[in-house]
Amino acid sequence: MASPDYYKSHSSPRVPVLLVLFFLVINITPSLAQDTQQLIDHICRQMEEFGFCSQTFKENLKSPNADIVALTQITIERATDNATKTHDFIRQLLGNTNDPALKNALTECENGYRVVMESFDSAALSFFQKDYDSVQRYETVTPRAEASCEDSLSTPPNTQNPLTNRNRQMRILIAMALVSLHDLMATQHN
Numbered sequence: 001m002a003s004p005d006y007y008k009s010h011s012s013p014r015v016p017v018l019l020v021l022f023f024l025v026i027n028i029t030p031s032l033a034q035d036t037q038q039l040i041d042h043i044c045r046q047m048e049e050f051g052f053c054s055q056t057f058k059e060n061l062k063s064p065n066a067d068i069v070a071l072t073q074i075t076i077e078r079a080t081d082n083a084t085k086t087h088d089f090i091r092q093l094l095g096n097t098n099d100p101a102l103k104n105a106l107t108e109c110e111n112g113y114r115v116v117m118e119s120f121d122s123a124a125l126s127f128f129q130k131d132y133d134s135v136q137r138y139e140t141v142t143p144r145a146e147a148s149c150e151d152s153l154s155t156p157p158n159t160q161n162p163l164t165n166r167n168r169q170m171r172i173l174i175a176m177a178l179v180s181l182h183d184l185m186a187t188q189h190n
Helices: 004-010 017-044 050-060 068-096 100-128 132-139 142-154 164-188
Strands: none
Touching (some): 068 100, 100 132, 142 164
């Protein structure tokens, strides 16, 4: 049997446990944030405008270590907010226009954005209940509803489109929501 002096001279240096934990946390955190960035990049590379998509996520991240559930929540919240604000803006435009063709087109847009707004409201409720199949059902009607607005404003005799930028943003937010939900549902089936 070895003497106690043997253990004193041959023992490994003692590193305080807190110091080890500190270094582990520092080394793990960047990889989690990196995973979040990879998820964002994966989603945004599928969008018509990567910059808008990426910026939307970055401005709305509640944590640098967001998972696909958190990213999907961001897309639903942003889409709901955008649809509501655009619907309100369309109603304002309707009250201020006398052009019959533009008024008809804006009425079509008001109806389309009402569908988008109500669909994302319902999708949000289902999302928080973790009923992702229902979220998908609600979200899949939104691209056509948004497109009906774009089509009505680009059909002659309409020569102006006061919603060009808003429609582009809504189109991207819808696509972000659909892609992130698809990715979320894929992780649920693994």
